[in-house]
Amino acid sequence: MSLKIIVLAKQVPDTRNVGKDAMKADGTVNRAALPAIFNPEDLNALEQALRLKDKYPGSTVTLLTMGPGRAAEIIREGLFRGADGGYLLTDRAFAGADTLATSYALSMAIRKIGKFDIIISGRQAIDGDTAQVGPQVAEKLGMPQITYAEEIQSVEKSKIRVKRRLERGIEIAEGSLPMLVTVNGSAPECRPRNARLLQKYKHALTITERQAASVDYEELYSNRPYLNLEEWSVADVKADVVQCGLSGSPTKVKKIDNVVFQAKESKTFDSSDTDIEELIVELINNHTIG
Amino acid sequence: MDNEKFMNNLFVYLEIEDGKVEDVSLELLTKGRALAKNLNCKMEAVAVGSQLDNIGEQVFPYGVNVLHLFDDKHLYPYTSLPHTSVLVKLFQEEKPQIALMGATSIGRDLGPRVSSALGSGLTADCTSLEIGDHEEKKENKTYKDLLYQIRPAFGGNIVATIINPDCRPQMATVREGVMKKEIADPKHKGEIVKHDVTKYVSDTDFIVTVIERQIEKSKVNIKGSPIIVAGGYGMGSKENFQLLHDLANTIGAEVGASRAAVDAGFAEHERQIGQTGVTVRPKLYIACGISGQIQHIAGMQESAMIIAINNDPYAPINTIADYVITGEVETVVPKMIKYYKKNSK
Numbered sequence: 001m002s003l004k005i006i007v008l009a010k011q012v013p014d015t016r017n018v019g020k021d022a023m024k025a026d027g028t029v030n031r032a033a034l035p036a037i038f039n040p041e042d043l044n045a046l047e048q049a050l051r052l053k054d055k056y057p058g059s060t061v062t063l064l065t066m067g068p069g070r071a072a073e074i075i076r077e078g079l080f081r082g083a084d085g086g087y088l089l090t091d092r093a094f095a096g097a098d099t100l101a102t103s104y105a106l107s108m109a110i111r112k113i114g115k116f117d118i119i120i121s122g123r124q125a126i127d128g129d130t131a132q133v134g135p136q137v138a139e140k141l142g143m144p145q146i147t148y149a150e151e152i153q154s155v156e157k158s159k160i161r162v163k164r165r166l167e168r169g170i171e172i173a174e175g176s177l178p179m180l181v182t183v184n185g186s187a188p189e190c191r192p193r194n195a196r197l198l199q200k201y202k203h204a205l206t207i208t209e210r211q212a213a214s215v216d217y218e219e220l221y222s223n224r225p226y227l228n229l230e231e232w233s234v235a236d237v238k239a240d241v242v243q244c245g246l247s248g249s250p251t252k253v254k255k256i257d258n259v260v261f262q263a264k265e266s267k268t269f270d271s272s273d274t275d276i277e278e279l280i281v282e283l284i285n286n287h288t289i290g
Numbered sequence: 291m292d293n294e295k296f297m298n299n300l301f302v303y304l305e306i307e308d309g310k311v312e313d314v315s316l317e318l319l320t321k322g323r324a325l326a327k328n329l330n331c332k333m334e335a336v337a338v339g340s341q342l343d344n345i346g347e348q349v350f351p352y353g354v355n356v357l358h359l360f361d362d363k364h365l366y367p368y369t370s371l372p373h374t375s376v377l378v379k380l381f382q383e384e385k386p387q388i389a390l391m392g393a394t395s396i397g398r399d400l401g402p403r404v405s406s407a408l409g410s411g412l413t414a415d416c417t418s419l420e421i422g423d424h425e426e427k428k429e430n431k432t433y434k435d436l437l438y439q440i441r442p443a444f445g446g447n448i449v450a451t452i453i454n455p456d457c458r459p460q461m462a463t464v465r466e467g468v469m470k471k472e473i474a475d476p477k478h479k480g481e482i483v484k485h486d487v488t489k490y491v492s493d494t495d496f497i498v499t500v501i502e503r504q505i506e507k508s509k510v511n512i513k514g515s516p517i518i519v520a521g522g523y524g525m526g527s528k529e530n531f532q533l534l535h536d537l538a539n540t541i542g543a544e545v546g547a548s549r550a551a552v553d554a555g556f557a558e559h560e561r562q563i564g565q566t567g568v569t570v571r572p573k574l575y576i577a578c579g580i581s582g583q584i585q586h587i588a589g590m591q592e593s594a595m596i597i598a599i600n601n602d603p604y605a606p607i608n609t610i611a612d613y614v615i616t617g618e619v620e621t622v623v624p625k626m627i628k629y630y631k632k633n634s635k
Binding site (some may be wrong): 009014015068098099100103127128129130131132133134135136137143144146147148161164166167169170171172173174175176239249250251252253254255256257258259263264265267268269270271273274275277278279281283284287289290 | 395399405410415438450451452487566584595600632634
């Protein structure tokens with residue numbers, strides 16, 4: 001049995017460690033100072049896909065990502081680790097999309113990719129933490145979903161069995177293909193880049209990247225078609241432009257506030273016995289403890 | 291929107307485990323009641339599951355006006371498609387203006403699917419919900435009484451107010467512990483509407499089955515504890531975390547943890563405090579080895595009193611602490627235990 005697997009992945013700013021240098025003087029986040037990374041849980045998703053490919057020879061893993069031109073890095077990163085190909089969905093008309101407009105665009109691209117058995121994505125992306133795009137893509141494609149997956153245990157006779165990690169325990173769920181699965185950060189980490197694949201794909205570029213870098217090895221790219229990374233626009237995936245981007249987003253951002261915490265007057269102690277005892281006695285006397 | 295024909299009420303989806311309505315849903319009912327009062331509309335609750343006879347007595351004290359029951363043995367445990375079908379069809383009939391659910395593994399599986407089917411906006415993990423107006427200057431249009439869905443974004447460094455001007459219902463999920471849970475009137479009784487499940491769910495909805503389930507009752511109750519001893523990445527190890535349990539046992543507290551400490555494996559996930567964990571408001575919060583990332587502070591800043599123990603005198607958490615102890619946690623905590631035992635009556 002061979003499977004056609006699509007992995008949805010997103011390039012995100014690394015919001016986990018917003019240090020002082022990433023904050024501007026006015027207290028806002030300087031996005032440019034944050035590195036753009038492969039969304040962590042999408043890497044967990046990619047690993048689950050690659051494990052299925054290992055287990056069922058002949059299977060293929062195709063990446064799909066939406067973003068600006070530089071998001072082609074996500075596809076290369078996937079190729080370096082064992083994916084077979086990928087598509088970059090990029091168009092100014094996609095800008096400003098909320099989760100609903102994003103899932104619409106992705107679902108149209110998936111329709112263009114055509115036949116597939118399993119779609120796998122990370123549970124959520126760290127720039128928004130919404131966990132909405134996976135289930136919304138499934139709904140748009142009229143297919144079932146299993147979210148919060150920790151392990152795809154088996155795919156047999158077109159039945160998929162998935163171990164889910166929930167707040168207070170685990171659940172084993174089973175369903176028939178095609179299925180969309182979203183993967184938790186508790187799933188195994190993604191394998192590292194493979195040296196041979198890195199060599200093979202290091203010159204894989206989108207046409208826009210080739211133009212920008214003025215790389216013109218026409219022969220190289222025609223002899224090795226796998227080095228051409230495809231870019232798709234709104235028109236390429238036959239999407240309705242009104243349902244894309246800002247105009248396709250029912251949610252609007254009314255305002256953004258920076259988080260500022262009110263500093264308090266605090267009383268300072270050190271770790272000496274006298275200080276600690278003084279503090280404890282104070283807490284007991286004012287009935288905070290004891 | 292056909293405002294005259296329909297009541298346009300506020301709906302809350304109830305999460306039910308073992309016949310008991312989860313706290314996160316009761317918290318939403320408490321918030322929902324306040325919003326409904328503000329909007330001068332009713333609050334309705336939706337229970338989808340099996341053996342729901344006693345759900346009414348659990349939720350009516352929270353001010354539910356109408357309880358919709360979808361009772362069928364195939365509807366428990368939760369799976370995505372049947373619960374989606376129920377809500378989508380019910381919402382098409384009832385046309386709620388607002389629909390709320392918990393930001394749990396159930397609500398975050400169900401909400402997006404329902405919102406996609408209805409083409410309405412959904413805001414995940416709100417930390418505050420308010421009612422307010424909105425002016426669309428370009429179109430010279432004013433929207434009255436929208437739901438302000440307020441949530442942190444960008445790793446907690448900003449707070450965004452999201453609105454859905456044109457689509458209904460306005461949907462939002464809220465994490466457990468973020469809203470307060472408060473009974474309105476223990477004697478309040480609402481109306482119960484029992485629905486014919488076969489009219490809402492089709493056989494093809496049961497494509498996914500749960501073949502094994504191991505859900506534990508929550509062992510820790512950090513939300514309800516008046517004193518919390520919380521540890522961060524600065525605790526250094528799971529062994530050092532034991533010190534916090536010792537202190538907690540001595541003074542009658544519960545142990546909490548920051549996301550970094552949970553990610554490092556020092557503490558269980560259910561102890562996590564902050565934007566991606568629970569929000570707590572204890573009488574006393576003792577933060578040990580926690581530097582004070584914004585996303586942690588957001589989940590504990592309403593504590594009545596905060597003690598910060600840190601070897602870094604410039605740790606951000608110190609700015610919101612009432613008492614700052616600068617020193618090694620391994621030294622300070624045993625001394626706190628010692629002097630508590632010596633001085634408590």
